[in-house]
Amino acid sequence: MAKQTLSPEQASALLGVLIHYETYTEIEDYKYDRAIHEYGPPFQADPNIKPATPVLQTLVTRFLIHLPGLKDVPKDFWPSRVQPLVSALSNANLSESYDKGVLGQRKTLATAISALLEYPARGYFGGFPKQELQKKDKDYDPSNPDDISKAWVDFRQELVYGDLIDELFKRAGETDRLEEHSSLVQGAHRFVILNLASIMHYTLIASSKGPSLLALLENAHKLVPYMLIRQTLRVGNAATMINGMVRIVLAKASVGTVTNWIGLSEGADEGMNLMQTIISTVLGWDINKLKKRASQIESNKQGPTKEQLKTLREYVGLSQVEQEQRRSQSSLSTYFPAFLFRSWALLIDPGSKNESIVATILSSTSLPSTAHSLALEYLSLKLSVRDREQLIEVLCRRNPDLVTPTARDLISAYDPIIRAVHNAVDLAGTVADAQAFIDDLIKLSKTQSNKSSQITVEDYVKLLEKHQNSSHQFLHQVCKNGKELAAWYKDFVHMVASKFRVLDEGVPKLSDSAEAKLKALVADLSTSDRDNVLEEVHRHAEYLKQLSDSSSARIKATLEKKSTTTYGPGVYLARWQALLDNTVITPSQPKGQVRKAGSKEAKEASRTDVDGEKEGNANAEKQVEEEAVKAPYVGTIVKLLMSKFWEMLREWGDKT
Numbered sequence: 001m002a003k004q005t006l007s008p009e010q011a012s013a014l015l016g017v018l019i020h021y022e023t024y025t026e027i028e029d030y031k032y033d034r035a036i037h038e039y040g041p042p043f044q045a046d047p048n049i050k051p052a053t054p055v056l057q058t059l060v061t062r063f064l065i066h067l068p069g070l071k072d073v074p075k076d077f078w079p080s081r082v083q084p085l086v087s088a089l090s091n092a093n094l095s096e097s098y099d100k101g102v103l104g105q106r107k108t109l110a111t112a113i114s115a116l117l118e119y120p121a122r123g124y125f126g127g128f129p130k131q132e133l134q135k136k137d138k139d140y141d142p143s144n145p146d147d148i149s150k151a152w153v154d155f156r157q158e159l160v161y162g163d164l165i166d167e168l169f170k171r172a173g174e175t176d177r178l179e180e181h182s183s184l185v186q187g188a189h190r191f192v193i194l195n196l197a198s199i200m201h202y203t204l205i206a207s208s209k210g211p212s213l214l215a216l217l218e219n220a221h222k223l224v225p226y227m228l229i230r231q232t233l234r235v236g237n238a239a240t241m242i243n244g245m246v247r248i249v250l251a252k253a254s255v256g257t258v259t260n261w262i263g264l265s266e267g268a269d270e271g272m273n274l275m276q277t278i279i280s281t282v283l284g285w286d287i288n289k290l291k292k293r294a295s296q297i298e299s300n301k302q303g304p305t306k307e308q309l310k311t312l313r314e315y316v317g318l319s320q321v322e323q324e325q326r327r328s329q330s331s332l333s334t335y336f337p338a339f340l341f342r343s344w345a346l347l348i349d350p351g352s353k354n355e356s357i358v359a360t361i362l363s364s365t366s367l368p369s370t371a372h373s374l375a376l377e378y379l380s381l382k383l384s385v386r387d388r389e390q391l392i393e394v395l396c397r398r399n400p401d402l403v404t405p406t407a408r409d410l411i412s413a414y415d416p417i418i419r420a421v422h423n424a425v426d427l428a429g430t431v432a433d434a435q436a437f438i439d440d441l442i443k444l445s446k447t448q449s450n451k452s453s454q455i456t457v458e459d460y461v462k463l464l465e466k467h468q469n470s471s472h473q474f475l476h477q478v479c480k481n482g483k484e485l486a487a488w489y490k491d492f493v494h495m496v497a498s499k500f501r502v503l504d505e506g507v508p509k510l511s512d513s514a515e516a517k518l519k520a521l522v523a524d525l526s527t528s529d530r531d532n533v534l535e536e537v538h539r540h541a542e543y544l545k546q547l548s549d550s551s552s553a554r555i556k557a558t559l560e561k562k563s564t565t566t567y568g569p570g571v572y573l574a575r576w577q578a579l580l581d582n583t584v585i586t587p588s589q590p591k592g593q594v595r596k597a598g599s600k601e602a603k604e605a606s607r608t609d610v611d612g613e614k615e616g617n618a619n620a621e622k623q624v625e626e627e628a629v630k631a632p633y634v635g636t637i638v639k640l641l642m643s644k645f646w647e648m649l650r651e652w653g654d655k656t
Helices: 008-029 054-062 077-091 105-126 145-161 164-174 183-206 210-223 226-233 238-250 255-262 274-298 306-316 320-331 357-362 369-397 403-413 415-424 427-446 457-481 483-499 510-523 527-559 571-581 600-606 618-627 635-655
Strands: 353-355 591-593
Touching (some): 008 105, 008 510, 008 527, 054 105, 054 635, 077 369, 105 210, 105 571, 145 164, 145 527, 164 457, 164 483, 183 210, 183 457, 183 527, 183 571, 210 274, 226 238, 238 415, 274 369, 306 369, 320 353, 357 369, 403 415, 415 457, 427 457, 457 483, 457 527, 527 571
16 A cells, blocks of 8 residues: 655645744754854854754855845854854853743744744745736735735745846835835735734734833833934934944943053953943843842742742752753653753643642642742742843843944944945934834833723734835835945845745755655654644644635734724734744642643733733733634644754755
8 A cells, every 4th residue: 555645735734834843943942052052154164064953044044144234244253253142142041931930021032033934944945836926917906805915925926936126126216105116016015014013913912921022112212312313323424423323322431441441451341331231221120120029929928938939049040951850850741852952842741740840949749829829920030030130141241242342343344334324314314213103102002901992903004004104215215325235135135035936047946855855754654653744734734724814804804994903914923822822831830730821821920010010901812812723733743753854954954
């Protein structure tokens, strides 16, 4: 009997699953210092190194380092500037959501970045197949939901296989009016606006961490000296302007700076520049609030004993290896597998009976419920304080400074681009536009839902429509007045598009190789394992179709402008939410189930901000949960194929 194999559609769905989890795992791997030291080019000169994080390494070497400006950084920029900074952050041993019992801000941002990066990764490894246009007459109605979706599909086709890139740059140089572009561009632009509004609404309103992220944005926004920046940008001479901006943002003024400069000292602390001051100030405000809450628990008579609190504090200061040993004891699972340093959170059985991290640390499962809850909260607070202290130490107070030299090298590399933009664009006006947008964004997002209506996706659509002309004018000025600058970026975009073509001058690209290799991986499985994998692939393909259909329906609902949409369109949003919901966190009781962050109890706990107040829009979050298409279980694929797929990507990295 012939072995059942993958169809092209199944191969595509399987590649999507594997890229989805591989990309996130690679981002998560950077909590280990080993990841950056086994990266390969551009961090290590040896081209024969097989990258430990092949997806991220591919995106950097195939795309990022060719970006105008960034391609001109010194040769030692990556190994001497970026690598020590990444390594320092890895060695900081920042906390895990599992220990804290709630989703953290870093987890929210990491999953958001992962869900975004998987798109170019899949396009590169799997190729972007050439297809017939959805509308051959190229007549799209930006107010029609079906036309908007079709315009987005055709827009990408024309970018990769047509001449749309040249048309966009040419038209942008002629006008800053969207309505003077083709209906294809208008429809795709509308699609982008709706999806951006959806992401912004979810991030700041529907997400449990929205209020915390908004508070960080608002606090940082308050500290930026916009007026001084605008005045400096108005200086006519480009060299003087750049020097002035560098002084504002990066200059340090302290005794250590002077004594180091004249040779009286070496390596003395030079203090912080403006950028570092903003970071340390914002994080410092959080630290004070968190410490205040921790002190209240220490004085609570129903809370843990002083000895237990001391033990919890000691855990916060343990090494990464020691903490991981405690987590493994707590979860009784394969959370920290034997091969390399990769972690597959998906492998945890959420139904298994385990003990909480607090019970493991205290070596006791007999803690009263109230005392246990306060102990878990205390541990979370202490971990949050340490995280912020470590970030301040690495980014702001480290000696020698890692951030300032990196920023100076970047500014030097981007000097020609900065000069060109300065000559082509009213930068002071651009900064004023950006400030006005952030002002309106914060004002809208802080609006409380205790009025007659709540904040919806439509509100963010209106916000983006209000400010979209600012970005259109900026692009128009660049393309019209900075033709050489525009040509640099047009060449870069052409290069990027070429990487997604299935056929390049008649030579098959990775898409053919990917399909063949995936078929081989599945064919090597036992009959029962292969059947289980194919069943999960089929369910995942159906899931993707449901996501697309659901997104199209929400586009229609948003366009009706009834201000009732609390979960906007976008497949990206669903993929991001799936990663968030799949995050494992410790049981809420001394003995209990390992939880997923998507559970009602976990989401409720995650809405507590640094002040200890319950924030966020619980109704919006509930509606998102009700409307979201649930991702199917793909644990068999992950368990059987992820390590082999990882090795396959490492081999590809050597040949592409």
